[in-house]
Amino acid sequence: MSSPRTTHWAALEQILCYLKGAPGRGILYHNHGHSRIECFSDADWAGSKIDRRSTTGYCVFVGGNLVSWKSKKQNVVSRSSAESEYRAMAQSTCELIWIHQLLSEIGLDTSLPMKLWCDNQVAVHIASNPVLHERTKHIEVDCHFIHEKIQQNLISTNHVKTGELLADFFTKALSSPRIDYICNKMGMINIYARS
Incomplete structure (x- = not known):
């Protein structure tokens, strides 16, 4: 907002065109027969051409339904793709813990450990190796945080193929078929679509 450019205006026009073309899109919630909490986490390493900061993206599902999502530029420049992904995993873990505590406070039981999916x-x-290597000391706080949550059996980290990672939606520009695929996986429907 402080220094808008023509590229920002072009991005805004694209968003408005998307919204105009999809007035009936929304998320439909179903009973999938479970109360598992899962999170898909992603980062685009050095994606910003201005300051080379990465973007964190995640989406959280409770019982198979999308309940939380975020896309935000990271506060610091990451020196590797693993570091940017790890920062995204730490941020996602915070969201998982918050959602778990919220559901516990209102009396809903959820199965543990919560699954954190990442393609890196x-x-x-x-995350799964308790030995900190010298190369990872600059992300030591995130390492200790995630290790602690794994040892407490609150989360488990899992690898997912990049093609199945739903958080790509929040970090990268994608093709139209890929966007449709991810929207479908997230439970989005168009109420005006023909049956």
């Missing part, structure tokens, strides 16, 4: 095998390995 190095980040998943760092």
